[in-house]
Amino acid sequence: MKKISAAKIAIYIFLIILAFIYLAPLVWMLFVSLKDNSEIFTSPFALPQQIQWENYTFAWTAGYLGKATLNSAIVCVVTLALSMVIGSMAAFAIARLRWKFAKLMMTYFMIGMMVPVHCVLIPLFKTFSGVGLYNNLLGLIIPYTTFSLPITIFIMTGFFENMPKELFEAACIDGCSIYKCFTSIAVPLSKTGLFVTGLMSFVANWNELLLAMVFISDDMKKTLPVSLSKFVGPYNTNYVQMFAAIIIAIVPTIVVYCCFSNQIVDGLTAGAVKG
Amino acid sequence: MDKLLRNKKAIVIFVAPAFLLFTFVLFIPICQSIYYSLCSYDALTKPEFIGLENYKQLLLNDKTMRIALKNSMFFMIFSCVSQLVIGLILAAFLTNIEKGRNFFKNVYYLPCVLSSAALGLLWMFIFSPKLGINQILAEWGIEGPLWLMDVSGFINLPMKVIAFVALWQYVGQSMMLYMAQISGIDKSLYEASYIDGATKPKAFLYVTLPLIRPMVGTAMSLNCIGSLKFFDLIFNMTEAGPNHQTEVLATHLYTQGFKYFKYGYASAIGVVLLILCLIATFIINKFVKVDPYEM
Numbered sequence: 023m024k025k026i027s028a029a030k031i032a033i034y035i036f037l038i039i040l041a042f043i044y045l046a047p048l049v050w051m052l053f054v055s056l057k058d059n060s061e062i063f064t065s066p067f068a069l070p071q072q073i074q075w076e077n078y079t080f081a082w083t084a085g086y087l088g089k090a091t092l093n094s095a096i097v098c099v100v101t102l103a104l105s106m107v108i109g110s111m112a113a114f115a116i117a118r119l120r121w122k123f124a125k126l127m128m129t130y131f132m133i134g135m136m137v138p139v140h141c142v143l144i145p146l147f148k149t150f151s152g153v154g155l156y157n158n159l160l161g162l163i164i165p166y167t168t169f170s171l172p173i174t175i176f177i178m179t180g181f182f183e184n185m186p187k188e189l190f191e192a193a194c195i196d197g198c199s200i201y202k203c204f205t206s207i208a209v210p211l212s213k214t215g216l217f218v219t220g221l222m223s224f225v226a227n228w229n230e231l232l233l234a235m236v237f238i239s240d241d242m243k244k245t246l247p248v249s250l251s252k253f254v255g256p257y258n259t260n261y262v263q264m265f266a267a268i269i270i271a272i273v274p275t276i277v278v279y280c281c282f283s284n285q286i287v288d289g290l291t292a293g294a295v296k297g
Numbered sequence: 298m299d300k301l302l303r304n305k306k307a308i309v310i311f312v313a314p315a316f317l318l319f320t321f322v323l324f325i326p327i328c329q330s331i332y333y334s335l336c337s338y339d340a341l342t343k344p345e346f347i348g349l350e351n352y353k354q355l356l357l358n359d360k361t362m363r364i365a366l367k368n369s370m371f372f373m374i375f376s377c378v379s380q381l382v383i384g385l386i387l388a389a390f391l392t393n394i395e396k397g398r399n400f401f402k403n404v405y406y407l408p409c410v411l412s413s414a415a416l417g418l419l420w421m422f423i424f425s426p427k428l429g430i431n432q433i434l435a436e437w438g439i440e441g442p443l444w445l446m447d448v449s450g451f452i453n454l455p456m457k458v459i460a461f462v463a464l465w466q467y468v469g470q471s472m473m474l475y476m477a478q479i480s481g482i483d484k485s486l487y488e489a490s491y492i493d494g495a496t497k498p499k500a501f502l503y504v505t506l507p508l509i510r511p512m513v514g515t516a517m518s519l520n521c522i523g524s525l526k527f528f529d530l531i532f533n534m535t536e537a538g539p540n541h542q543t544e545v546l547a548t549h550l551y552t553q554g555f556k557y558f559k560y561g562y563a564s565a566i567g568v569v570l571l572i573l574c575l576i577a578t579f580i581i582n583k584f585v586k587v588d589p590y591e592m
Binding site: 030033034037040043048051062063066067108112116118119120121127130131134136137138139140141142143145146148149164165168194199201225228229231246247248250251264268272275276283286287 | 302400406547555574578
């Protein structure tokens with residue numbers, strides 16, 4: 023019995039050291055973001071001597087972070103809504119309606135999980151700059167929605183398939199149309215699924231860098247991940263303000279994560295179990 | 298009822314938006330990309346068909362491409378193996394403890410949901426020549442290496458540093474997948490094995506591992522595709538420098554396409570990337586993945 027508890031203690035020590043490796047950089051970044059620029063060189067690991075809130079105000083205004091946060095929020099929320107609506111509609115048709123090509127359609131959508139965004143980047147860039155979607159938030163919303171669809175369709179199909187058939191039969195006998203079946207029965211009963219997929223697409227799109235970098239060059243249209251890199255210059259990097267900006271950029275995801283970590287984990291595993 | 302479910306109009310209305318989006322934003326651009334990759338095409342000229350010239354140039358003459366391929370392969374193999382091993386160890390540890398399991402789980406998974414662009418900037422700072430880790434080392438009187446600039450060796454130090462950071466950021470995902478699978482295993486299987494005299498490590502080796510094999514396949518293919526697509530961390534930590542030594546496929550594509558505006562050439566890199574993704578998925582499906590056991 024004693025041997026087992028020794029093993030447990032070893033496991034706990036290992037886990038605690040690892041947790042320290044995970045949290046230390048983040049906490050340290052928070053401290054640095056409240057310091058003076060010269061303090062990084064003289065006393066990098068001490069607590070800030072005097073808390074410098076100006077770093078945040080500077081990052082927020084001079085770095086256009088306020089605008090960038092708003093842009094990110096607009097893009098993410100619209101994408102979230104669109105991918106939920108479009109994705110669950112397609113999932114409903116695949117899981118519940120009876121047609122020959124349902125399986126084939128599912129495969130078509132699942133290919134989207136494997137295709138890296140890089141190989142559609144150039145054609146999309148050409149097309150979008152041709153139709154005025156360059157430097158336009160809509161030009162980000164459309165591809166983000168498309169790339170959120172496979173996982174949404176995958177998870178929602180699972181939810182719709184598991185609903186009892188009798189539910190829909192009863193509704194039909196009562197004279198319910200197929201559209202009504204979708205909006206009043208299928209969707210309300212799969213709220214958890216919608217919530218999970220929504221969270222996942224929110225996190226993914228909030229952090230997306232490549233597309234946002236290619237499709238947006240106007241400072242006023244940039245999203246958060248892109249505007250962060252502005253704080254790094256080849257000759258002078260303003261570390262404290264950069265860290266303030268990073269904190270601003272990651273706080274929303276940390277808040278979302280702390281509130282809904284269990285659902286995010288569920289979504290991750292649900293999405294990958296068959297994937 | 299059946300008639301209602303076969304309503305053609307309803308089917309079209311439900312599927313059309315997703316189908317159209319997919320076709321126009323994914324399927325057609327992939328075809329275009331393949332066509333562009335066979336063309337001489339830059340920002341000023343119209344695409345002009347030149348056959349396989351781009352691929353010839355890319356695979357035979359392009360030194361940066363060789364570096365990028367080497368780095369991408371190193372990256373893929375490293376992250377597959379390291380995430381498999383460490384993810385499994387973490388999952389095994391966490392399923393064996395009761396107190397604080399949720400806390401540790403959430404801490405290890407946290408970096409996965411954070412922006413890798415932001416974390417890239419953070420790690421660039423930590424590994425910069427005069428700050429971060431080197432400050433700690435200096436206090437102990439050690440002169441730290443130039444983490445992100447020393448490019449000697451077949452796999453150079455910056456790539457190893459970046460691979461470590463990527464492991465730090467993404468191992469939580471593999472851990473979660475394995476944990477989900479392990480917690481689904483029937484407890485009576487373990488009880489039976491303990492009665493037969495198995496120790497805990499033995500039970501892990503002969504009961505847990507075979508039962509989570511399907512998930513190993515899934516996690517590995519996620520890792521492979523993820524590491525081939527890898528862009529954000531490298532772009533913000535080293536910008537593929539110094540002297541293209543930390544170039545991977547995705548950064549090479551970005552530089553060629555959007556710094557030098559060689560659209561045709563960059564498309565060829567994109568097609569190579571796509572093919573690698575498909576091959577990786579195929580190999581894993583063939584050799585690692587098995588049908589889930591009935592439990």
